Amino acid sequence: MSSMNALLLYCRAGFEKECAGEIMAWATELGVHGYVRAAEQTGWVLFQAETQDEITLITSELPFTRLIFARQWVQVAALIQGMPEGDRLTAVKAAVSQLAPRYSEIRVETPDTDVAKTRLGFCGRFTRPLTAALEKTRQLVPGASAPRLHVCFVADDAAYVGISDPANSAPWFMGIPRVRVGRDAPSRSAGKLAEALMVFLDGSNAHELKAGMRAVDLGASPGGWAWVLAQKGIRVTAVDNGPMAAAAMATEMVEHMRGDGFTYRPHHPVNWLVCDMVESPSRIAQLVAEWIARGHARHAIFNLKLPMKKRLEEVRRCEEIIAKRLEREDMSYTLQIKQLYHDREEVTLCLMRDKA
Template sequence: MKPTNLLAGVVLYCRAGFEKEAAAEIQQHALDLGVQGYVKAQPASAYLLFTPYDPATLDLLRAKLRFADLCFARQLIYVAPLIQNLPADDRITPLLAAAATLAPRYSAVWLETADTNEAKALSVFVRKFETPFRRAVERAGAVDEKSSQLPRLHLFFIDSATVYLGLSWLGNASPWVMGIPRLRFPRNAPSRSTLKLEEAFHTFLEEPERALQPGMKAVDLGAAPGGWTWQLVRRSLRVTAVDNGPMAPELLDSGIVEHLRADGFRYRPPSPVDWLVCDMVEQPARIAALVARWLAEGYARQAIFNLKLPMKKRYEEVERCRDIIARSLEQAGVGYALAFKQLYHDREEVTGFLRLAGRTGERRGA
């Protein structure tokens, strides 16, 4: 195993089964930046490697590619060539030497595996290896957790002797190990879908406390039994829950939830609200058009919504919905910010965040 001082490619983590979508997305974004390359990905592996044909263009990706613009990626890491055949009696010494060629110091050291059932056995080894490796890095004086300017060091284990060593930077990568937020399901929440909205708040909002202030007004379309409404109520927002199904009684007892048995596609609030949230089971294009109309017509200032994706052409469907929203708001002369992300708590779906952003010409990614 020979250390390298060159970053050679990009590793993206994703949901197992969505490697094809993540690959199509990174290739398109790279092409838009003038970078050509190829992808290596195994089905259901939960990660992929993108390698530029011209290694020099990796610097362009580092400068221009935004993690927030990647819908299907859980994490974005710039990696050295794969390290193989680590000696079983001393893995630490060669890994420390290889890491030193990438950067002399780091703000954090993360040891990770793919998020698959097959990797669960490997994760046991990684947890045991983590403590001695961290101690070795600390003894070398290579960690400064107070610095936000230093990169994070990632060790992405394929097996116990095979590792991608790479770097990520604060503000252009997931803030969570393996790209997975560690959220606990609240015992009194009425459904597990509540975690999707909580994760969306952490993912899309720079200052959740400021964006979700007590007394704000919200509408939850497709609310029953109340998983998303619960997240709004716990932050003391006043919620109109729209669904023909029953709501959890404790939410109605809160005094700040009004339940309307109505069609979510036809309902409009009597006055503008601060938030629209929507988790209805419907064709993605219909949801995209509905959310766009709410903001274009001034019924809401911002929205978080789910798109239930088809079995095929899932990346293409997300781009189609992006175009539907863009056309609607641009025709209305409304500036906006839009982002999509397949959250950890999503399944065959992605979550969107749309907010007003002034007049046309000020549009940018969320």
């Protein structure tokens, strides 16, 4: 059997340092020693441990949702290199046969960079013969309680082959949710909130956002986030001195309140606060924590625009700001943080009060 003593993590190109720092910190906390390989603008990071058991410890003890900058993680064997252009299948099949007795599904992927995206067509074509080969040997059993097989081509002639646990990994191809917001969306930012709702509100807490609820969108102009909520039957108070797009107002679910997002407070508590204002991360964290602590909103989804340096440190500082404010109210809450596909130099947070 091939030893899978490394962890491959997909991330946004340009955030390899943050992804590497995060997995190193978690490994240290779990008592796992290792080192990281990370090259800028590649879209992937490799954490190398001494043993396969150490990688298994990380992927079993650490919930994948706790990772901020990783889109996906895969427990992998050694890199397969120098595959001939006319026959990559032979080398991949040989590696796959040694990893697990069976697989629940197959994903042939590549890092999310402009250069690597040119391989996506090949990945699709390669999936078909690999699927046929595993079906022939009865190693592919859809729906079975078996690991997911990943083949990640990091170069045209080089690939990592490994597995992920479907119960503790991203469910999407390349770790990227496929979000469609429609041509009527007032702005590109609508995709960020649509993706956030898909990522943060899964089956267990989807009931926390439903038609008939009320929300406030701070810094709403031109209305992309308000529009997404309105599509779900949420009545939104959109707070901004700037204009709102006609598409947002045409929903008849949005009330435009001209004002400052930092000073506005609702007359009555709302179910949700959303915020995508361009401001320092700590100021946004303080604002949202205050809304939740004072009961102006029960839950919040918001973005933090990160500095060019010490991005991970800034996120941790904002986490502490929120924790200290809510601890003063002895308030129990859940905070999820993720750099979404639609995010750029930012991360998205979902802060939800726990039920009393």
